Amino acid sequence: MKDSDEFKVLKKVFKNLGNQYFDSSSLLIGPGDDAGLFKAKKELIFSTDTSVGDVHFPKDLEAKLIAYRACAIAASDIAACGGSLKWLSISLTTVNKNTKWVENFSKGIKEFSDFYKVPVIGGDLTVGKEISVSIGVCGEIYKQDFMRRNGAREGDLIFVTGNLGEAFLGLNILKEKKKKLLPKEKNYLNRYLKPEIYFTFSQSLSKLANSCIDISDGLLGDLNHICEESKLAAEVNLEAMPIVGNYKNALTWGDDYQLCFTLKATKVEQLYKIAKTHKIKISEIGKVKKGKGISVLSKGKKITIKKAGYNHFNG
Amino acid sequence: MKDSDEFKVLKKVFKNLGNQYFDSSSLLIGPGDDAGLFKAKKELIFSTDTSVGDVHFPKDLEAKLIAYRACAIAASDIAACGGSLKWLSISLTTVNKNTKWVENFSKGIKEFSDFYKVPVIGGDLTVGKEISVSIGVCGEIYKQDFMRRNGAREGDLIFVTGNLGEAFLGLNILKEKKKKLLPKEKNYLNRYLKPEIYFTFSQSLSKLANSCIDISDGLLGDLNHICEESKLAAEVNLEAMPIVGNYKNALTWGDDYQLCFTLKATKVEQLYKIAKTHKIKISEIGKVKKGKGISVLSKGKKITIKKAGYNHFNG
Numbered sequence: 001m002k003d004s005d006e007f008k009v010l011k012k013v014f015k016n017l018g019n020q021y022f023d024s025s026s027l028l029i030g031p032g033d034d035a036g037l038f039k040a041k042k043e044l045i046f047s048t049d050t051s052v053g054d055v056h057f058p059k060d061l062e063a064k065l066i067a068y069r070a071c072a073i074a075a076s077d078i079a080a081c082g083g084s085l086k087w088l089s090i091s092l093t094t095v096n097k098n099t100k101w102v103e104n105f106s107k108g109i110k111e112f113s114d115f116y117k118v119p120v121i122g123g124d125l126t127v128g129k130e131i132s133v134s135i136g137v138c139g140e141i142y143k144q145d146f147m148r149r150n151g152a153r154e155g156d157l158i159f160v161t162g163n164l165g166e167a168f169l170g171l172n173i174l175k176e177k178k179k180k181l182l183p184k185e186k187n188y189l190n191r192y193l194k195p196e197i198y199f200t201f202s203q204s205l206s207k208l209a210n211s212c213i214d215i216s217d218g219l220l221g222d223l224n225h226i227c228e229e230s231k232l233a234a235e236v237n238l239e240a241m242p243i244v245g246n247y248k249n250a251l252t253w254g255d256d257y258q259l260c261f262t263l264k265a266t267k268v269e270q271l272y273k274i275a276k277t278h279k280i281k282i283s284e285i286g287k288v289k290k291g292k293g294i295s296v297l298s299k300g301k302k303i304t305i306k307k308a309g310y311n312h313f314n315g
Numbered sequence: 316m317k318d319s320d321e322f323k324v325l326k327k328v329f330k331n332l333g334n335q336y337f338d339s340s341s342l343l344i345g346p347g348d349d350a351g352l353f354k355a356k357k358e359l360i361f362s363t364d365t366s367v368g369d370v371h372f373p374k375d376l377e378a379k380l381i382a383y384r385a386c387a388i389a390a391s392d393i394a395a396c397g398g399s400l401k402w403l404s405i406s407l408t409t410v411n412k413n414t415k416w417v418e419n420f421s422k423g424i425k426e427f428s429d430f431y432k433v434p435v436i437g438g439d440l441t442v443g444k445e446i447s448v449s450i451g452v453c454g455e456i457y458k459q460d461f462m463r464r465n466g467a468r469e470g471d472l473i474f475v476t477g478n479l480g481e482a483f484l485g486l487n488i489l490k491e492k493k494k495k496l497l498p499k500e501k502n503y504l505n506r507y508l509k510p511e512i513y514f515t516f517s518q519s520l521s522k523l524a525n526s527c528i529d530i531s532d533g534l535l536g537d538l539n540h541i542c543e544e545s546k547l548a549a550e551v552n553l554e555a556m557p558i559v560g561n562y563k564n565a566l567t568w569g570d571d572y573q574l575c576f577t578l579k580a581t582k583v584e585q586l587y588k589i590a591k592t593h594k595i596k597i598s599e600i601g602k603v604k605k606g607k608g609i610s611v612l613s614k615g616k617k618i619t620i621k622k623a624g625y626n627h628f629n630g
Contacts (some may be wrong), residue, residue: 023486028358030542034395035362035454040355043343046436047350048451050406052443080349091406121361124449128367132587134406134439134449135436136363139350143343146352213349214544229347 015105017120018088018113025086027119034119038087038138045139045146049074053131058159058174063101066133067108072195073216074135075116076257079197082206083139084149085116090123091134115198147205147212147261152230156210156262156288159271161198161280164219164241164258165250166191174228188244195257201261201278208271212261218252220305223260225292232257236286238298248305249297262288332421332435333403333428340401342434353402353453360398360461364389368446373489378416380508381448382423385392387510388531389450390431391572395529397462397521398454400431403437406449431514462520462527462576467545470524471577471603474586476513476595478557479534479573480565481506503559510572516593517574523586527576533567535578535620539576539609540545551601553613563620566611577603 022030029037049069053059071088078085090109094101102125113120121138170192173185181189183269205212211230213222219241243250263271268284275282296303337345344352366385368374386403393400404422409416417440428435485507486553488500496504520527526545528537534556543548558565578586583599588595611618 009516028458029461029463033465034392035360035398037358037360037396037456037458037461039358039458041351043352043354044359045350045352046402046404046451048404048406048437048439048449050408050439050441050449052441055441055443062338077349081352083350087361089451093365093367093368093447122363124363124365126365126367126370128370128445128447129442132408132443132447134363134365136361136404136451137350138361143352143354146344146348148344150348150350176461203431289532 001222008252017110018118021113021117021119024117025119027087027121028236030119031122036308038156042140043143044086045078045081045141046136047077048134048136049077050132050134064108064111065102066131066198066250067105068112069193070133071109071112072197073257074137075197076195076216078137078139079199079202080212080259081139081141082145082148082202083141083214084203085118085199086138086140087119089115089121089122089136092123092302093126093128093130093132095127095129095131106132116197141206145206148229149211149213149226150229151211152226152232152262152288153210153264154232154288155265155288157265157268158223158234158236158259158260158262158286158288159282159284160219160242161259161282162214162256162258163244163281164215164256165244165246165253167195167255167257168249168253169245171255180228187278192255196281197257198259198278200239201274201280204274204278205261207268208274210259212259215254215256215258215260217254219260220251220294226262227292227294230288233289233293233295234286235289235295235297238284238296238303240285242281242283251305322400332400332614333433334433336428337404340434342402342436344602345434346437352548353436355455357455358458360393360396361402361451362389362392363449363451364392365447365449372625374446375391378419379423379426380533381446382420383427385423385448385450386427387512388572389452390512391529391531392464393452393454393528394514394517395574396456397453397460397517397527398456399518400433400514401453401455402434403428404451406434408441408443408445408447410442410444410446419579432550456521460521462524463544464526464528465544466526467547467577468525468579469540469547469603469605471582472580472583472599473538473549473551473575473577473601473603474559474597475530475534475573475575476597477571477573478559478560478596479530480561480568481562482510482570482572483568484560486570497516507570512572513574513593513595516589516595519589519593520576521584523582523589524576524578527574530571530573530575532569534575535561535566535609541575541577542607542609545603548604548606548608548610550604550610550612553611553618555598555600557596557598560611566620
């Protein structure tokens with residue numbers, strides 16, 4: 001949280017990012033000291049997520065967009081557990097030695113901070129050969145409400161929020177540097193750049209769902225994490241899925257940051273109520289079964305879908 | 316905390332790192348879910364620190380040494396506030412696509428985790444063009460004990476722990492790849508690679524000191540942070556400083572991770588008692604005064620010391 005003059009740059013650029021949300025987040029000391037100090041009312045959740053240039057986003061993306069997206073992606077893990085977001089911590093490695101880029105980056109942090117009314121507890125700034133952003137996120141939740149990956153039960157119904165495949169289309173629009181966009185294309189681009197995190201919905205959901213995950217690596221991969229951790233299988237119906245674009249990309253490419261969750265059939269009525277309250281689109285896509293792995297059915301027949309998603313360690 | 320098969324690698328390599336310390340740290344859910352869950356008894360401290368290859372450490376350094384040092388440096392901020400260490404979070408960007416390097420890295424995390432009896436709450440693993448390690452650290456403290464940088468008072472005495480300049484010599488031994496080392500050289504190398512963090516001492520110190528900082532950027536730079544934040548000046552005596560090697564390097568190069576703190580003269584007797592109890596060497600090096608900046612006196616005369624330390628943004 002320091003390093004000679006880096007400290008001054010950080011202080012100037014990163015200070016007052018969401019300071020007005022200190023009280024509501026029980027943050028007692030923010031950036032500037034060796035560490036930030038905060039209080040907890042409930043149990044606390046922590047997660048960290050690193051985004052690297054040209055791995056997780058195009059490196060020529062505008063700094064403030066890189067910042068916003070990195071925050072959203074990290075914060076998505078808090079929603080996936082059912083928590084409320086308490087604070088962010090920013091670790092930025094930049095390739096630029098001037099502070100302009102960092103200032104633009106801080107605008108993205110500010111935008112996120114203001115949208116979700118969340119303070120920044122502190123950060124770290126270094127110069128390296130590639131842009132790398134590590135965001136730490138802290139949330140609050142009661143222990144009994146924490147939605148785990150291992151909580152799925154046989155017979156649970158499987159749901160997803162929103163649409164699948166939008167972020168993949170958005171990323172391609174970004175890569176093509178297309179200028180004049182149709183409204184739906186703007187929507188896809190937005191899903192990639194500024195995925196909305198459903199904090200209030202997922203806090204209500206946490207009282208109903210048995211398991212939940214955010215879709216960062218494609219529905220099939222992430223649902224498989226739930227299956228593996230819960231030692232169960234899943235059967236999903238292609239026709240029931242809210243797919244946009246090519247179904248392979250929609251199901252195996254990540255970046256959508258929608259939620260996939262399972263719950264008891266008896267709780268479906270309540271689920272639709274809270275989805276309506278929070279104006280979140282949900283789709284029932286399948287069922288949790290005994291066994292292992294995921295079966296995808298199309299018109300009643302099992303089909304095989306080859307993974308199109310990115311894999312860091314074999315990619 | 317996931318990303319397709321990365322998740323499996325992480326799970327395999329990083330799981331069980333300090334799981335035996337979950338209970339003592341009130342950690343309820345560790346790596347493997349979307350986020351970790353923990354409880355707090357006191358107030359909480361959070362800090363994050365990023366180490367980049369060839370900026371903060373030689374990039375050909377053994378992976379487990381990179382890992383250990385990154386943890387120590389990050390955790391040092393918790394000691395600088397007077398807190399006890401609660402958990403670590405690991406964000407690793409590696410340039411290696413195989414898992415051998417990551418496995419070796421995890422050994423360094425394990426060693427740190429075992430030495431300080433602290434669990435790992437979770438992490439993130441990505442592949443990039445350079446090695447980058449972001450460590451998040453969480454500590455616990457009572458609010459009233461938190462040692463701030465802005466707490467120095469006029470007339471406070473200034474102290475440092477240990478010696479200054481050892482890590483600089485250690486880094487040079489490392490760079491020269493010297494094989495046969497004298498005991499004191501081994502000690503210097505160790506100070507660079509595995510700086511000991513004085514958690515128990517600093518917890519006692521937090522009841523006495525008015526301000527504290529860990530020396531990551533050289534004594535003069537870090538003491539200046541205390542002066543700036545406290546809106547006061549400092550006068551230090553060269554001859555009183557526990558310097559090893561060239562005094563310019565010792566005072567302006569960082570990496571020592573000793574503590575610099577200020578306290579009321581009436582508390583010095585108590586200070587020496589706790590230093591003795593915890594077997595920590597301390598040296599009184601100067602006084603907090605009215606004004607701005609730091610004056611270094613040698614044999615009663617003011618001298619000027621040019622900064623030798625590294626500066627990310629002007630370097």
